[in-house]
Amino acid sequence: MTGKKVLVVDDEIHIVHVVAIKLRNNGYEVISADNGAEAYELACKEQPDIIVTDFQMPVMTGLELVENLRQRQETKDIPVIMLTARSFAIPKEQQEDLRISSCLSKPFSPKELLGNIEDVLYQKQVMVSS
Amino acid sequence: MRLRRILYAIVTTIVASSLFVGSLAKWQDSGPEEGWRYAGYEQRIPVVSVCYIVGAVGVICLGWYQLKLAGAVTSIAMLLQDKKGDGIGARRRFFTPLRMTKIDELYQAISKHFAGCNTRIAEYEKQIKDLQVQIQLSQRRGGNTEAIIYSIRDAVIVIDESDRLLMANEAAGRFFNFDFNNSQHKHVSELIGHDQSEFVDFLSHSRQSKGQATRKELEFSGDGTSKTFDCIVSCVYDQNRQVCGAIAVLHDITREKQIQQMKSDFVSHVSHELKTPLASITAYTEMLADGEASDEQTRKEFYSVIQNQAQRLNRLIENILNSSRIESGLIKVNKEPASLTMLIEEQLQMIKGYAEEKNVEVIGQKPIVFDQVYVDKDMIREVIVNLLSNAVKYTPSGGSVKIGTEVDEGASLARVSVTDTGVGIPEDEIEHVFDKFYRVGANEKQAKGTGLGLSLVKQIVEKVHDGRVFVTSQVDVGSTFGFELPLATRQGSRAM
Numbered sequence: 001m002t003g004k005k006v007l008v009v010d011d012e013i014h015i016v017h018v019v020a021i022k023l024r025n026n027g028y029e030v031i032s033a034d035n036g037a038e039a040y041e042l043a044c045k046e047q048p049d050i051i052v053t054d055f056q057m058p059v060m061t062g063l064e065l066v067e068n069l070r071q072r073q074e075t076k077d078i079p080v081i082m083l084t085a086r087s088f089a090i091p092k093e094q095q096e097d098l099r100i101s102s103c104l105s106k107p108f109s110p111k112e113l114l115g116n117i118e119d120v121l122y123q124k125q126v127m128v129s130s
Numbered sequence: 131m132r133l134r135r136i137l138y139a140i141v142t143t144i145v146a147s148s149l150f151v152g153s154l155a156k157w158q159d160s161g162p163e164e165g166w167r168y169a170g171y172e173q174r175i176p177v178v179s180v181c182y183i184v185g186a187v188g189v190i191c192l193g194w195y196q197l198k199l200a201g202a203v204t205s206i207a208m209l210l211q212d213k214k215g216d217g218i219g220a221r222r223r224f225f226t227p228l229r230m231t232k233i234d235e236l237y238q239a240i241s242k243h244f245a246g247c248n249t250r251i252a253e254y255e256k257q258i259k260d261l262q263v264q265i266q267l268s269q270r271r272g273g274n275t276e277a278i279i280y281s282i283r284d285a286v287i288v289i290d291e292s293d294r295l296l297m298a299n300e301a302a303g304r305f306f307n308f309d310f311n312n313s314q315h316k317h318v319s320e321l322i323g324h325d326q327s328e329f330v331d332f333l334s335h336s337r338q339s340k341g342q343a344t345r346k347e348l349e350f351s352g353d354g355t356s357k358t359f360d361c362i363v364s365c366v367y368d369q370n371r372q373v374c375g376a377i378a379v380l381h382d383i384t385r386e387k388q389i390q391q392m393k394s395d396f397v398s399h400v401s402h403e404l405k406t407p408l409a410s411i412t413a414y415t416e417m418l419a420d421g422e423a424s425d426e427q428t429r430k431e432f433y434s435v436i437q438n439q440a441q442r443l444n445r446l447i448e449n450i451l452n453s454s455r456i457e458s459g460l461i462k463v464n465k466e467p468a469s470l471t472m473l474i475e476e477q478l479q480m481i482k483g484y485a486e487e488k489n490v491e492v493i494g495q496k497p498i499v500f501d502q503v504y505v506d507k508d509m510i511r512e513v514i515v516n517l518l519s520n521a522v523k524y525t526p527s528g529g530s531v532k533i534g535t536e537v538d539e540g541a542s543l544a545r546v547s548v549t550d551t552g553v554g555i556p557e558d559e560i561e562h563v564f565d566k567f568y569r570v571g572a573n574e575k576q577a578k579g580t581g582l583g584l585s586l587v588k589q590i591v592e593k594v595h596d597g598r599v600f601v602t603s604q605v606d607v608g609s610t611f612g613f614e615l616p617l618a619t620r621q622g623s624r625a626m
Contacts, residue, residue, distance in 0.1 A: 013487060014410040014435050018417060025422055056402060085405035106405045107412035111420065 004121060005029045007048040009039040009065070010083065011057045019052060022110040023117070036060025040068050043075050049124075050117055055084035063090065066098045079120045083108060141195075145188025147181075203236050285359075285380040288366070293318050293334050296375060305380070326350055329361065329380075336363035337376035347383070357384045392568070396581060399569075403446055407439035414439075438483075449582055452512070453566070456589045463506045463594055467618045470501045470510075470535050470544050477514040478533070481522060489527040492518070495534045501544045502618035509590045510615075516583040517548040517611050524609070525552035537617065547612035554605035563601060564588040584611075591615070 006023055010016045011034045020030040031046055033039035036053070037060040043051060051069075053062040060068075062082055069075040080099075082090065085106040095103065101120040104113060276297070279286050285302035289295055294315050303310030308321040319330050329348055336344040343364040350357050359380045366375040414432045423429040455461035478494050485492045503510075514533075521531040529551040536545045555563060555570050562568045566585040591597040591613045603609035 012406055012410065014439065015406075015413065017435075018410070018413045021428075022417065022422060025424075085402040085409070107409035109416055110413050110422075111416065 003027065003029060004049040005031065005046065006117065007039060007043055007046065007051045007053075008032045009034070009036065009051065009053040009057070009062070011035055011054065015054070015083075018110060019113065022114055026114060028117075036062060036065035036068075039065055043069060043078065044072065047074060048078060050121055051078055051080045052113065052117065053080060053082060055082055055090070063094075063098070066100060070098060079124055081113070081116055081120065083113075141188050141191045145185050145192070203233065206236060206239070208239075282379075284382070285378075287318070287333070287378045287380075288375060289318055289333065289337065289378075290375045291337070291373065293337070295321060302380070325352065329378075332361065333363055333376060333378050336378075337365060337373065340365055340373045348380075357382060358387045359383065392566070392581075395569075399581065400446075400450065404443065407443040407446075410439040411436050411443070449512070449516075449586055452509075453582055453586045453589065456586070456593060461594075463509070465504050465506050467502050468505055468507050468510070470503055470546060470615075471495070473507065473510055474514055474533055474535065474546070477511055477518055480515055481518045484519065485522045485531065488522055488525070490522045490525045491530040492522070493530060493532040500617075501535050501537050503544055503595075503615045504618045505595055505615060506590075509594060513587045513590050513613060514546070516587050517546075517613075520583060520611070521548050521550035521552065521609070525550045529608075542617045543614045544617055545612060545614045547610050549608060549610040551608045554607055554609055555601075555603040556605055560601060560603055564599060587611075587613070 006028050008016050008019050008023075008030055009032065010019075013034065016032045016034070020032060023030050031042060031048065033042050035057050039051070039053060040060065042048075051065075053065055055062040062084075066080050066082075069078060069080070079101045082100050082103045083106055084090070084103055090100065090103060101123075102116050104116065279297065280299045282299055283301055285305045286297075286299045287295065287302050287306075288297040294317055295313050296315075298308075298310040298313065300310055303313075306322045306326065313321055318333060319327070322330050329350075332344075332346055332348070343362055345360070345362050348359050348361050350359065360383045361378060361380050363376050363378045365373045366377055368374040414436050417423060418429065418432050423432050452461065475494065478492060481492060518531065518533065525531055531548065531550045533546070533548050536547070537543070538545065559570050563570060564584050564587070566582065568585075569581040588599050591599050595615055597613055597615040599611075599613045601609065601611050
């Protein structure tokens with residue numbers, strides 16, 4: 001999965017930083033944003049392979065970001081992993097409707113996040129090739 | 131009785147006339163006028179005899195009547211003395227001759243009877259007075275009960291077994307919009323509008339269920355507002371334990387529900403706020419443990435992040451605990467003279483890193499010669515850092531935050547103001563910004579928060595230090611938050 005582009009979105013600069021280091025150490029290209037609105041623009045422009053986003057953010061929440069992404073042709077199929085400090089914040093039905101690949105609760109393990117990203121990208125690759 | 135009297139008078143007249151005529155005849159027989167006597171004496175002998183016979187019969191009748199009268203008197207006396215006479219007694223009484231003793235007995239019996247009557251009348255009068263007192267007490271109690279019900283702030287409605295209104299207080303009338311004084315015996319569905327029919331149904335259903343008490347939370351909307359009521363309906367029972375109506379009490383719990391919601395939001399915010407630094411600490415620790423920090427500089431950077439996030443976590447927990455301690459009055463306060471300028475300088479250093487991260491300029495002030503206040507330093511540091519971090523938080527990149535102190539010698543006050551070029555607060559929300567858990571709706575997306583910081587500021591300044599907090603704001607221009615504290619010169623005398 002090396003060379004894949006990951007968009008990391010969180011208003012906590014330290015979280016973005018640590019995730020970026022973990023991913024870069026494992027061969028990923030990382031771009032980042034600190035709110036949903038900025039992330040949406042970046043996603044449209046950069047077409048990342050996967051997005052890792054926080055749920056609660058100023059300006060535009062993670063959920064609103066995904067809703068906007070799903071409405072646009074060039075971003076509607078980008079897989080999304082949601083990080084959330086609020087348990088059960090997103091109902092299962094809504095998760096399926098918005099095609100959110102997985103939800104990780106904060107505090108999270110960077111290793112676990114990396115494993116999730118790899119799984120999602122692998123599934124995406126299988127689907128494309130089939 | 132009247133016939134008997136007439137009969138008695140006739141008999142007496144006949145007896146008297148017969149005796150008179152007989153006596154007269156005899157008197158004339160022995161009188162001096164012989165001519166007249168001899169003229170008709172032989173012819174008048176039968177008349178005299180008849181007169182004597184009639185007189186004798188009359189005497190017998192009178193005797194008979196006297197006996198009857200005596201019997202009657204005895205019977206009355208016995209009756210008045212509450213003695214029951216049988217048939218033989220009655221016959222004996224009938225033949226008892228009328229004597230003065232009998233009349234005395236009758237008189238005594240009548241006197242005794244009247245004495246008994248007087249006693250009973252006195253008893254009845256006493257009973258009437260007691261009843262009147264009881265009625266008055268009952269009326270007073272009834273009046274008191276009504277007064278109590280009318281003065282209750284909760285809405286109270288009493289209905290009969292046909293769901294007709296028996297009583298309602300002013301609160302009920304005001305809330306359901308009916309004249310509570312002139313609505314008796316009207317069906318509740320006539321008095322209470324269709325939009326509140328859920329209450330009418332609940333009231334009626336509760337009465338029919340014959341249960342002791344039923345409870346339900348009801349929400350009523352109108353005039354653009356929504357209110358929640360805790361409604362308790364209890365059945366009213368008569369002496370035969372039959373349900374004869376119901377009483378409903380509606381307690382407005384809108385405020386309690388709001389507080390409950392605010393608490394729930396607070397728990398949610400706090401859990402988010404606690405988890406965020408914890409997430410950084412966990413992630414950076416794991417990276418260090420896994421050897422992901424390749425060089426010494428990166429490791430140092432990681433250690434620094436962990437330290438800062440741990441401090442942030444501690445600050446947050448302290449804020450929550452302090453707020454709770456101040457509210458409960460359990461916090462230990464250590465007041466001592468301190469310079470406000472010095473305290474501000476310390477906190478400016480603390481906030482510098484955060485402001486740089488957000489690209490917000492923080493402007494301090496020149497030291498003021500005398501701005502000593504008598505305060506708990508840790509608490510005032512908390513106040514200053516809260517105001518500064520809030521200002522930076524809500525100021526967009528490129529903006530500025532300015533902190534200044536003024537001394538009002540006349541009022542013996544020191545005033546600290548923190549002015550930002552931030553998003554500002556809508557006018558209708560300004561009065562609530564110091565409320566616990568309150569977050570400005572329009573700015574909620576601007577930054578995260580617990581709604582606890584400004585509430586803590588107010589508690590520390592006003593409750594612990596007898597000061598005053600203030601705020602002015604304009605949307606899209608900025609806000610000024612600040613506080614006033616008494617100068618140490620005034621407080622010093624109290625402290626010594």
